[in-house]
Amino acid sequence: MSNLALSVNNLSFRYAGQAKDCVHDLSFEIFVGERFGLFGPNGAGKTTLMSLMVGLLKVKEGKILLLDKDLATEKKAIKHFIGYVPQDFAFYPELSPVENLDFFGAWSGLDKRTVKERTASLLEVLGLTDVAHKPVKQFSGGMKRRVNLAIGVIHEPQVLFLDEPTVGVDVQTRHAIIDYLKVLNAQGTTLVYTSHHLKEAEDLCERVALIDRGEMVAYDHLDQLLQRHGDNSGLEDLFLKLTGSAYRD
Amino acid sequence: MYKFTASITKELRLLSRDRVGLMIMFAMPILLVLLITSIQISAFELVNNSKVKVLLCNKDKGKGSQEFLSYLNEVGRFDLVNIDMTDRNVGDQMNDHDAFVALYIPEGFSEQIAKKASYSADKALVEFGINEVSDTLRMVNVDSLTIYFHPVLQQSLRRSIQGALKSVVQLVESKSMLNALYFSINNKPMPASFEKELFNNQIGIREKTTSHNGSRTIPNAAQHNVPAWTIFAMFFMVISLGGNVVKEKLSGSFVRLKILPTNFIIGLLSKQLLYLLVAMSQVLVIFSMGVFLFPHIGLPALNIPHDWLALIVVSLICGMSAISYALCIGVFAKTQEQANGFGAISVVILATIGGILVPSFAMPKSFQFFMNLSPLHWCLEAYYGLFLEGGKLSDLTSSVLPLIASIIVLQTIALIGLKRKNLI
Numbered sequence: 001m002s003n004l005a006l007s008v009n010n011l012s013f014r015y016a017g018q019a020k021d022c023v024h025d026l027s028f029e030i031f032v033g034e035r036f037g038l039f040g041p042n043g044a045g046k047t048t049l050m051s052l053m054v055g056l057l058k059v060k061e062g063k064i065l066l067l068d069k070d071l072a073t074e075k076k077a078i079k080h081f082i083g084y085v086p087q088d089f090a091f092y093p094e095l096s097p098v099e100n101l102d103f104f105g106a107w108s109g110l111d112k113r114t115v116k117e118r119t120a121s122l123l124e125v126l127g128l129t130d131v132a133h134k135p136v137k138q139f140s141g142g143m144k145r146r147v148n149l150a151i152g153v154i155h156e157p158q159v160l161f162l163d164e165p166t167v168g169v170d171v172q173t174r175h176a177i178i179d180y181l182k183v184l185n186a187q188g189t190t191l192v193y194t195s196h197h198l199k200e201a202e203d204l205c206e207r208v209a210l211i212d213r214g215e216m217v218a219y220d221h222l223d224q225l226l227q228r229h230g231d232n233s234g235l236e237d238l239f240l241k242l243t244g245s246a247y248r249d
Numbered sequence: 250m251y252k253f254t255a256s257i258t259k260e261l262r263l264l265s266r267d268r269v270g271l272m273i274m275f276a277m278p279i280l281l282v283l284l285i286t287s288i289q290i291s292a293f294e295l296v297n298n299s300k301v302k303v304l305l306c307n308k309d310k311g312k313g314s315q316e317f318l319s320y321l322n323e324v325g326r327f328d329l330v331n332i333d334m335t336d337r338n339v340g341d342q343m344n345d346h347d348a349f350v351a352l353y354i355p356e357g358f359s360e361q362i363a364k365k366a367s368y369s370a371d372k373a374l375v376e377f378g379i380n381e382v383s384d385t386l387r388m389v390n391v392d393s394l395t396i397y398f399h400p401v402l403q404q405s406l407r408r409s410i411q412g413a414l415k416s417v418v419q420l421v422e423s424k425s426m427l428n429a430l431y432f433s434i435n436n437k438p439m440p441a442s443f444e445k446e447l448f449n450n451q452i453g454i455r456e457k458t459t460s461h462n463g464s465r466t467i468p469n470a471a472q473h474n475v476p477a478w479t480i481f482a483m484f485f486m487v488i489s490l491g492g493n494v495v496k497e498k499l500s501g502s503f504v505r506l507k508i509l510p511t512n513f514i515i516g517l518l519s520k521q522l523l524y525l526l527v528a529m530s531q532v533l534v535i536f537s538m539g540v541f542l543f544p545h546i547g548l549p550a551l552n553i554p555h556d557w558l559a560l561i562v563v564s565l566i567c568g569m570s571a572i573s574y575a576l577c578i579g580v581f582a583k584t585q586e587q588a589n590g591f592g593a594i595s596v597v598i599l600a601t602i603g604g605i606l607v608p609s610f611a612m613p614k615s616f617q618f619f620m621n622l623s624p625l626h627w628c629l630e631a632y633y634g635l636f637l638e639g640g641k642l643s644d645l646t647s648s649v650l651p652l653i654a655s656i657i658v659l660q661t662i663a664l665i666g667l668k669r670k671n672l673i
Binding site: 055076091102104112135 | 251252254255256258259262263266267497500501502504505506507508509510511671
């Protein structure tokens with residue numbers, strides 16, 4: 001077994017009825033235990049790429065290997081060790097965090113006792129114990145983000161995909177989420193992460209890929225990338241330098 | 250198994266928090282079945298049991314009109330109110346007396362009846378060869394009775410009243426003719442005892458309602474309304490179940506479920522199983538109301554069919570039909586408003602063409618084709634087969650098979666929809 005968590009090879013994808021590829025000839029690798037950041041302006045193809053990597057969209061051109069398994073042929077097996085935290089809230093707002101975790105835990109393949117234990121521990125870590133039995137629809141944006149994250153990690157996935165997990169939350173929640181992700185990573189979980197908060201990305205990610213209009217613009221260790229482009233002011237300036245400052249949406 | 254029980258529990262929790270959906274599925278049909286049955290009972294009594302008020306203007310003072318009125322009273326359907334009226338003021342008189350029917354007997358009515366009877370008797374004697382043809386034998390025309398109807402009165406009721414009047418006129422005419430004939434032959438009036446024997450010994454008409462296998466369930470408004478509104482209630486689960494599916498699509502839960510290592514069929518099955526239990530609860534609640542509550546509030550009790558197994562099977566199939574329809578709406582609706590609006594309106598339309606709101610026999614023939622497209626029609630036919638005809642499961646294949654076919658079609662459409670929308 002290789003030390004690759006994810007390998008993307010010559011991946012292209014075009015939505016039905018569109019003239020151009022949304023993702024064009026992308027190739028990159030992510031190592032086991034790595035914290036990998038995927039960045040780009042709005043419409044760059046990040047969410048499409050994320051959807052392809054977790055199997056929500058079907059790969060038609062190119063290849064994706066997850067922990068050495070081909071996503072096209074071994075999707076069922078792969079589902080057991082990947083986790084996904086989508087950008088939009090994906091839970092039942094009428095249910096409480098406990099009730100949501102009970103259901104999604106069962107669907108993740110866990111037994112009842114494990115779900116119960118992990119629910120208690122996750123709610124504790126993410127500061128949701130006091131509201132464990134209240135309907136999620138009554139929660140603030142930050143609390144909902146934490147519920148969204150808890151559901152994505154309840155089955156302790158080996159590779160966790162996070163699509164803007166901190167969007168719309170206050171500084172405290174953002175720090176709490178980033179700290180928790182670091183803990184998860186320290187326990188061995190590979191993180192594949194997208195965000196618009198580039199300062200946060202600098203803090204979290206070891207390696208990054210910058211994509212624009214579906215194509216790879218830059219891909220390396222963060223410090224080496226900054227060094228190579230002679231830009232020591234940070235990822236945000238490098239981002240603007242490589243993708244331009246014009247509106248994208 | 251834990252996946253399945255967790256799914257059922259999740260659906261149960263969502264349903265228990267959907268108060269509007271629960272109200273629509275339980276409170277609305279309970280109210281509807283109570284109201285519609287009460288209204289239908291009142292309308293039924295108005296048409297069948299109450300006397301029709303008839304304003305009577307009798308310009309004739311003879312024996313014939315008295316006899317006519319006496320027989321009319323014997324019919325027992327008319328409440329005669331004597332007034333003086335003309336052709337001009339009859340409308341005002343009807344308004345003043347709150348009556349829908351008025352009858353005018355012209356002057357000389359009795360005399361003309363007697364003359365006509367005498368002519369008929371003489372004619373008969375000539376035809377029998379007893380008398381010879383006479384120059385004085387002439388046909389007599391009797392002035393018509395005039396009957397006035399209020400414009401709102403239904404055609405069926407007009408015909409029924411006209412029929413009753415015609416039979417009474419015929420009776421008076423026949424009696425006069427027989428008396429005249431008897432007098433011509435015997436030269437003395439017909440004895441009262443013979444007259445009584447002739448006219449009181451009419452052939453009776455027995456009324457019986459047909460049923461399968463000699464079962465004797467008596468049809469009443471409850472037998473029609475309780476199953477009909479139960480079906481309506483089942484299909485109104487489109488608000489709850491359709492909305493539930495739309496919410497899952499919009500909340501992104503479907504997307505998350507898609508990447509989890511569980512077959513989505515488990516989710517669909519648990520959802521449908523729970524709503525099938527809801528449908529069975531609706532049947533239990535509404536039917537129990539018909540059986541136990543109706544007699545206490547002056548409504549006819551619902552008579553449960555003898556074939557319990559058939560009743561359970563038909564209820565399960567009707568429930569599955571409603572679930573499949575709601576699932577389809579939920580899969581294709583883009584918003585919850587769309588699912589609620591389209592779902593509710595389409596169920597009302599399907600109920601109308603399916604014979605829930607208007608009896609199917611009252612629909613024009615051109616609607617028969619559309620009626621067959623409504624799953625509610627087949628549900629109603631299946632229940633009617635049980636409740637009104639006392640049929641067994643084997644007698645219901647003509648309505649159960651189209652229902653099963655519609656379930657398969659709707660479920661397939663829903664699955665194709667989910668697949669095409671990349672949700673499973």
